[in-house]
Amino acid sequence: MKKLAVVAFGGNALLKSGQKGTIDEQELNVHETCSHLMELIKQDYNIVIGHGNGPQVGNVLLQHDAGEKMYSVPKLPLDICVAETQGSIGYMIEQQMKNVLRKEKVEKDVITLITQVLVDKDDPAFQNPTKPVGPYYPKEEAEKIHAATGDIFAEDPRGRGWRKVVASPKPVHISNKRAVETLAREGMIVITVGGGGIPVFNVEPEKVQGIDAVIDKDLASSMLAQQINADEFYILTDIPKVCINFNKPDQKELDVITVAEAEKYLAEKQFAEGSMAPKVRAAIQFVKNGGKKCVITEAASLHIAGCGTQIIA
Amino acid sequence: MKKLAVVAFGGNALLKSGQKGTIDEQELNVHETCSHLMELIKQDYNIVIGHGNGPQVGNVLLQHDAGEKMYSVPKLPLDICVAETQGSIGYMIEQQMKNVLRKEKVEKDVITLITQVLVDKDDPAFQNPTKPVGPYYPKEEAEKIHAATGDIFAEDPRGRGWRKVVASPKPVHISNKRAVETLAREGMIVITVGGGGIPVFNVEPEKVQGIDAVIDKDLASSMLAQQINADEFYILTDIPKVCINFNKPDQKELDVITVAEAEKYLAEKQFAEGSMAPKVRAAIQFVKNGGKKCVITEAASLHIAGCGTQIIA
Numbered sequence: 001m002k003k004l005a006v007v008a009f010g011g012n013a014l015l016k017s018g019q020k021g022t023i024d025e026q027e028l029n030v031h032e033t034c035s036h037l038m039e040l041i042k043q044d045y046n047i048v049i050g051h052g053n054g055p056q057v058g059n060v061l062l063q064h065d066a067g068e069k070m071y072s073v074p075k076l077p078l079d080i081c082v083a084e085t086q087g088s089i090g091y092m093i094e095q096q097m098k099n100v101l102r103k104e105k106v107e108k109d110v111i112t113l114i115t116q117v118l119v120d121k122d123d124p125a126f127q128n129p130t131k132p133v134g135p136y137y138p139k140e141e142a143e144k145i146h147a148a149t150g151d152i153f154a155e156d157p158r159g160r161g162w163r164k165v166v167a168s169p170k171p172v173h174i175s176n177k178r179a180v181e182t183l184a185r186e187g188m189i190v191i192t193v194g195g196g197g198i199p200v201f202n203v204e205p206e207k208v209q210g211i212d213a214v215i216d217k218d219l220a221s222s223m224l225a226q227q228i229n230a231d232e233f234y235i236l237t238d239i240p241k242v243c244i245n246f247n248k249p250d251q252k253e254l255d256v257i258t259v260a261e262a263e264k265y266l267a268e269k270q271f272a273e274g275s276m277a278p279k280v281r282a283a284i285q286f287v288k289n290g291g292k293k294c295v296i297t298e299a300a301s302l303h304i305a306g307c308g309t310q311i312i313a
Numbered sequence: 314m315k316k317l318a319v320v321a322f323g324g325n326a327l328l329k330s331g332q333k334g335t336i337d338e339q340e341l342n343v344h345e346t347c348s349h350l351m352e353l354i355k356q357d358y359n360i361v362i363g364h365g366n367g368p369q370v371g372n373v374l375l376q377h378d379a380g381e382k383m384y385s386v387p388k389l390p391l392d393i394c395v396a397e398t399q400g401s402i403g404y405m406i407e408q409q410m411k412n413v414l415r416k417e418k419v420e421k422d423v424i425t426l427i428t429q430v431l432v433d434k435d436d437p438a439f440q441n442p443t444k445p446v447g448p449y450y451p452k453e454e455a456e457k458i459h460a461a462t463g464d465i466f467a468e469d470p471r472g473r474g475w476r477k478v479v480a481s482p483k484p485v486h487i488s489n490k491r492a493v494e495t496l497a498r499e500g501m502i503v504i505t506v507g508g509g510g511i512p513v514f515n516v517e518p519e520k521v522q523g524i525d526a527v528i529d530k531d532l533a534s535s536m537l538a539q540q541i542n543a544d545e546f547y548i549l550t551d552i553p554k555v556c557i558n559f560n561k562p563d564q565k566e567l568d569v570i571t572v573a574e575a576e577k578y579l580a581e582k583q584f585a586e587g588s589m590a591p592k593v594r595a596a597i598q599f600v601k602n603g604g605k606k607c608v609i610t611e612a613a614s615l616h617i618a619g620c621g622t623q624i625i626a
Contacts, residue, residue, distance in 0.1 A: 022387040060397075065378030070379035071448070074335040074373045081399050082372075087400025088393050090427045091511055095521060102519040111492045114403045116424035135384070177422045179501060183492055198404055206415040208408060 004184055004228065005045045008221035008282075009033060009236035009299065011195070012051035014089060021059055031096040032238075036299035038100050040234070041108070046184045048228065049093060049123050050221030053085040053195030057214075061134035078166065079198050079210025086114050086194035087253060093191050097113065109188040116175040116208070117197025117215055118261035123169035130154075131168045131214050136161030140150045146304075151212070167213045181228040196220040226289045231271040233294040234281045234308075240301045244270045244277060244308040254309045259287050262311050283311040316613045317497055317541065318358045321534035321595075322346060322549035322612065324365035324508070327402060334372055344409040346549075349612035351413050353547070362406060363534030365506030366398040368381045368415070372529075373397050374447035391446060391479065392523030394509050400426050400505035406504050422501040429488040429521070430510025430528055432538075435483035440464040443467075444481045445528050449474030464525070484510060484536040494541040525544065531595035539602045546599045546607040547621075548592045553614045555593065555622040557583045567622045572600050575624050596624040 004096035013033050015138035019025045040047050060081045092110030099112045137145065142153040153162040157160055174180070174193065182189045196215030203209040218235055225233040241253040244265055257265075262284050271277040276296075283294035296307025326346050332338045346546040351588055353360050373394045380386040387615040403425030442465055450458070450536035455466040465473040487493070487506065497503045509528035516522040533617045554566040557578055570578075575597050589609075596607035608622025 019388050020385070023389050023393065059386045062384040063376040064384075066379035066383035067372065067376030070383065071375040072377075073375050074333050076336050076401070080336065080404065083400040083404035084397040085400070087396040087398070087403070087427055088389070089431070090400070091393065091396035092525075093515070094427065095523070096428065099520050102521075109489065109491055111489055112427035114407065114427070116408065118403070157585070175440070176422065178422055179496055182495065182499065186495065193528055200408070207412050208415075210404075221387065288494060294407050296412055 001185075002044055002046045002187075003231045005040060005232040005234060006046070006048045006050060006221055006228070006230045007037060007040065007234040007236065008050040008053070008218055010217065011054040011056055011089070011235065014051070014092070015055040021055060026092060027096065030092045031099070033299050034093065034097045034100045037097065038104060039302040041101070041106060041189075045232075046187060047189055048180055048184050048224065048230070049189065050193040050217060050224060051089060051093065051191070051195075052217040053082065053089055054188055056085045056089055057081055057133070057195055065135045077210060078201070078212045078214070081197045082198045082214075086112075086198070089194055091189045097189060103196070109189070110302060111188050111312045112181055112191040113176055113179065115192045115194065115197045116200045117171045117193065117220055118173040118175065118208070119169040119199050119201055119211065119213060119215065120172055121201045123167070125167040125169040125215075128169040129165045132156070132163040132167050133166055133214065134164050136163055138162070139182050141212045168216060169199065169213055170277065171215050171220045174220070174227050175200075177224065177227040180224065184228065192221045193217065193224050200275035216278050216282070218279050219285070220280035223285045225291060226288050229290075231292050233283065234302075235282060235294065235296045236299045237276075237279065237296060238297050238298055240308060242271070242276060242296050246270070246272075256310045256312060257312060259284050259313060280311070285313055287313055314498075315357055315359045316544045318353060318545040318547060319361045319530055319534055319538035319541070320350060320353065320549065321364060321500040322365070322370055323530065324367040324402070326549065327364070327405070328368040331376045334368060339405060339424065340409065343405045344412070346612050347406065347410045347413045349615050351417060352615040353500075354414070354419060359500060360502055361497050361537070361543070362502065362504045363506040363537060364402060364406065364504070365530040366395065366402055366507075369398045369402055370394055370508055371448070373540060378448045378501075390523060391525045391527070392513070394478075395508045395511045395527075398576065399425075399511070402507055403504045407566045410502060420565040424496055424501050425504040426489055426492065428505045428507065428510045429513045430484045430506065430533055431486040431488065431521070432482040432512050432514055432524065432526060432528065433485055434514045434524050435523070436480070436484040438480040438528070443468070443553045444478040444479050445476040446479055447477050449476055450454060473530065481529060482526055484511065484533045485561070486539050487533070487537045488513075488520055490537065490540040492577060493537065497541065506530065506533045506537050527549070529591050529595070531592050532598070535595035538599050540602060544604075544605050546604055548595060548598065548607065548609045549612045550589075550592065551611055553611050553621060555584070555589060555609050557581070559585075560569070569623045569625060572597050572624060572626060591622070600624055600626055
């Protein structure tokens with residue numbers, strides 16, 4: 001049986017910082033990332049792709065706000081907006097991945113799934129929503145929306161206005177894991193858990209419903225990798241290896257580390273929150289739950305044998 | 314082996330004429346449609362769901378227009394907008410279908426796929442684009458967009474302004490048919506070809522690209538039903554049976570008709586273009602290519618044995 005790998009990368013790999021998000025920019029970025037993923041196909045892996053949606057869902061939220069103001073199109077909630085980005089980003093990745101495969105004369109189906117991820121409504125994250133999403137509003141408008149909907153707002157530390165904040169709960173269950181594993185084991189490339197998945201919860205035993213929240217895409221991809229029994233888990237970022245003493249004179253790149261070492265570095269606060277720390281936690285979770293290894297690296301290094309920082313048991 | 318059926322319904326089943334499209338309206342409509350589909354599950358079919366997206370993609374196009382004007386978020390092309398609606402509508406159907414299944418204590422996965430549909434760039438439809446999409450513009454703005462992008466505009470016959478028109482080419486190939494059939498034969502309910510599919514064409518032998526066009530959802534679902542070797546094809550609409558002499562004193566509901574009879578009625582122009590005629594054509598195409606029968610009916614009639622108008626060889 002071929003080795004099965006889950007590969008996760010950020011929405012920033014597709015819409016780079018400083019770019020507006022035109023279709024040409026996004027297609028070019030996606031094509032480049034897919035060319036690098038081809039390295040794993042050549043190494044005879046079956047692969048499943050998880051991806052972020054930060055910049056894209058930001059744009060969708062602005063579009064919904066503007067659509068309601070200009071054309072009275074009702075704004076739809078965050079879970080629907082995430083579903084929209086799973087469609088658009090998934091389509092872009094699927095198309096460029098197919099084009100790369102064709103060029104390399106490799107016959108493989110590429111399949112995009114819309115993916116709900118169950119969260120626990122008692123997750124403590126819901127007591128303290130901290131993740132800002134959507135437009136910046138003047139204080140008065142934020143107060144008006146809060147009064148009408150109960151949405152919680154926080155002032156932007158850089159003075160750009162008030163933004164809605166939502167919780168970032170832990171992923172509990174990937175809704176379509178059986179389909180993902182079935183298709184991936186048949187040799188299809190499967191794109192899933194876009195934006196960390198659409199967050200849903202059991203509102204009653206027989207009823208699932210979406211919820212205003214965002215799930216960390218690395219944690220969701222890690223959970224997916226565990227639930228489909230993947231052998232390896234790749235987290236792509238913008239540096240070739242994880243570093244300790246980052247940006248200091250004694251900065252050191254890590255090659256192979258154990259889960260115990262990774263936990264020690266985390267406890268020492270070697271990794272920035274909102275950046276490398278959640279990736280290392282996602283890696284630890286995968287390896288602790290039976291994964292063989294997790295690799296944190298940049299897409300452009302995938303052609304190098306033993307690339308990146310490897311976290312092993 | 315269980316019988317495999319493809320069921321197609323319109324975006325209007327989800328966002329009804331006169332409704333604005335709030336999340337509550339759409340969820341209620343979707344839930345009702347899914348309750349009716351449960352009848353086919355009880356009759357032990359494996360089912361694949363195809364759906365339209367007319368009102369929804371209309372809203373997305375307005376949101377993109379408004380987002381660019383208010384927040385400088387670049388408008389994305391029609392193929393991306395269709396992909397967004399496949400995500401949002403697919404998610405809504407998947408969630409409500411799961412809730413209906415749970416209530417009925419039936420264990421089944423429900424899976425939503427993003428679906429590209431290949432069209433032929435030499436399809437004569439591209440010579441004469443007639444399908445209006447997106448916002449109504451004043452003449453001057455339409456002319457400006459035409460000059461910048463080459464988009465073609467036509468004046469609205471009811472005087473509401475100028476609207477972009479795109480071609481409605483024939484579907485040629487459903488990109489993910491193998492995955493659809495694999496999952497459906499395993500007993501999963503598969504949601505696919507949303508909005509008739511994302512139209513793509515071979516820009517060169519090794520490169521597929523999206524194209525500004527819309528594909529008729531009944532024709533796309535018919536093509537899908539053929540390509541996955543479905544036994545039966547259900548086209549859901551808002552009347553229980555197809556009629557001849559519709560709205561005349563001698564109006565007659567059709568029970569069972571052959572392909573030859575259906576073709577005769579079509580030649581007599583018994584069915585309205587843009588309404589029943591394309592459904593009957595989709596039905597004929599399915600049965601002529603090996604399908605056992607096509608049923609045209611309303612969702613609420615699915616519990617009746619031998620419901621609707623049946624088109625057979």
